[in-house]
Amino acid sequence: MTIFQTVSQLVAKGVEAEFIQPRDTAYVRNQLLGLLELDSFEEEPSTSTSKDIPDLVEVLVDYAVSKQVIEDILDEKEKLSANLMNCFLPQPSVVQDKFYQLYQEASEKATNYFYEFSKNSNYIQMKRIAKNIHYKTKTEYGELDITINLSKPEKDPEQIKRERETKQTSIPYPKCLLCAENEGYAGRIGHPARSNHRIIEVPLEGESWFLQYSPYVYYNEHSILLAEEHRDMKIDRAAFARLLAFVEKFPHYFIGSNADLPIVGGSILSHDHYQGGRYPFAMTKAKDAFTFALKAYPDIKASVVKWPLSVIRLQSTDKNSLIKAASDILAKWKKYSDPTVDILSDTDGTPHNTITPIARIRDSKFELDLVLRNNRTTEEHPLGIFHPHEDVHHIKKENIGLIEVMGLAVLPARLKDELAEIKKFLLGEANKVEDYHKEWAKQINQTHQARLTRENVDQILEDELGAKFSKVLEDSGVFKTNQIGREAFQTFLHTLNE
Template structure:
């Protein structure tokens, strides 16, 4: 290796070690050991003291990545670069057993200190893609239901043509079984499967079963965590689900937790592995008002209400986790079998089930709040993607499943919209523009109601938010009109039939 390049490498290795001592990932005593392990990663057996460099963590990693490319240690495509950085940062991390020991030592005295430690570790290790996440565009807009949160997701980089070509040639593998399985912890990564060398999970016990907690690499909100079963079993909403959610909020009272529904169309993107999502964030649903209240004959200690929210949401509040779990399960069973043709709700088509729920749980002091969002995935010729799914006229904004995060009022919209909306803005202002065909009808409507006194940025943001509200309204099984509210009340009346 050229001497100048060696000196450059040594300078950036020293800087990375210095930064990670400052970040408390390693101690001074570890410096020489880590230096030698990093030198080995670069296939270099020589070290010399170099001039001090003043770069931040990401600049330092970028410089080391460029040296790895120059030395032809890795190929020039995104997957190889990501794998190299993960491998490099893994050298600064404790093994899972050590991370768990520290987490639970902190947990004994301060639950929040434990999650703060693990959250910071996941960011400093670059497992959470902090730099990429900064690219996301986030803003709030007004709606009839309160403020709605919008994120245009720009954090996931597009694959380059070389990687796409290599993926096509790469053999398939069933290890790790899926993107969530605990087999991912420490996995080097392949051209087809993301790098996880710097990945750590916290071992939990919920409802007398083993679970694991991690943070999402691409956070959609503050402390966005994933709680996954230690076995690869399909998503399902059962009596155990409610006990799991309540147990988690007992152990982590500062976090909410929720589950995607367990049926296609209304479920999340990964239905093959049972998992939940949680974190510390106030969603628009949390600020929603009450549509009407109701009583539960069998569960007098539980307060019941229907939330004034576009997706049909029942809220149960009480202090007894046992009663809340039982009540939630009984409502689930009633809903699974419930049909109301007046509102287009059919529980089954022959033997195919359509009804399920999206459950969400959080703490408010000594009380637990369980929200049951009613879902139905039936399709028709008129709505082949789902009757209670974004309809055709809003799919230019959001066509994908409406999962847990969207249910709570946070829109995760595709990155393509950023450039597409710029063309819509030009068109609305009467400038030459290349508006995507699927946005044209919408753009014409916006142009017709726009005047030059309006703030074009806010005008387009609000219009985008209005479309997302329509997405949510389409997904609601009971519409917030006279007929829909009457239908919702008919279902609530069946609660008087809860078995003793």
């Protein structure tokens, strides 16, 4: 297979995917040749291929490295890959126009088109995502999702060295990874290429917001909705209004927000954004633990969800009533303290209480989940009282954001090899179990020794990992699911009617 045949195959795949028309083939081919620094093209017999677009792009990138067109470092390869794909893609306005043409028929048709576009354009890294380990595990809270994240490529030493030498990480454009001006950005050392990136403008409550998909989707149609303005995350009445306005426009999607405080917030608090998609999380399917009345809002069904975190679920046909009720609950929660269960609203004026909200439409009604969060720390729990505690840090030490809140664990790549060593230990084979896993491995062995076999050891490990994630979520709940926690939760709920 020659480089010219690979170019021809990629162009043919572009036609097949309806990115370009047959009339465009010479133009696109010449754009590809230019990026590969090839001055001519040799016509060769066409050959079919089982490779898809990402595979063919990877072949071209490898060629460019071998011919020293680019250096063999991650960001250079990512830049070329995105630029190669951009040769096939229409301008953002064309993508957006088609999105809204389809939206006139059905909102689902519009998102189906944009999701497939984002995958075919190799912006969503489906080949890398396929490397992730993913399974469901049964717990008392339902089937939790466990993902060991193997999709994000590791930075090699040369990449890190180049970032330090060039100091390009300090360039203030784009302002952050979520800013709208990333659309079409070529990338640089320390900032990912976005040449093949397209976003859709979605007006919400008098503001411009933009819809895109995550390049590393953790669940079906994992989308990001970002503010046009680069501003900090904020949970307030306007946020509730935007979330409900979005699901009104796209009723087949849920949309939620990370909390707006450190520890309980997500990884990027410097840009106002939400995450949505089409996936039935365990929390979504969780039943009511009990219902309660909101006297000021008789049209709203209010309940506490049977879930390890503290979740108030509001449901109504009246969107504005939900916005008002959620705003009232947020205001009460921000000022609420109960030292008997370690909840303080603030420390010397620094706030601790906030909410992780999730909106959806269910049974033709608006539904809003309000997950109560608190980011207080102590000497005993320096990373957070309502944060994964030290006994689960060997599994999960990072912040519990929106995705984890809903019941999907995103766990570090190191666990793939570390679990393999624990498996060897359980089977009585030579192993190198990490010190921070040894106590856990012994506990698993003691619990399951009588029935543990080579055939069921993987299932046992998966279930034990799921139990650890359940503990992570329980640690993060402000009102625990025991009697003391439920009584404390009831005390807070009484304040909502005062």
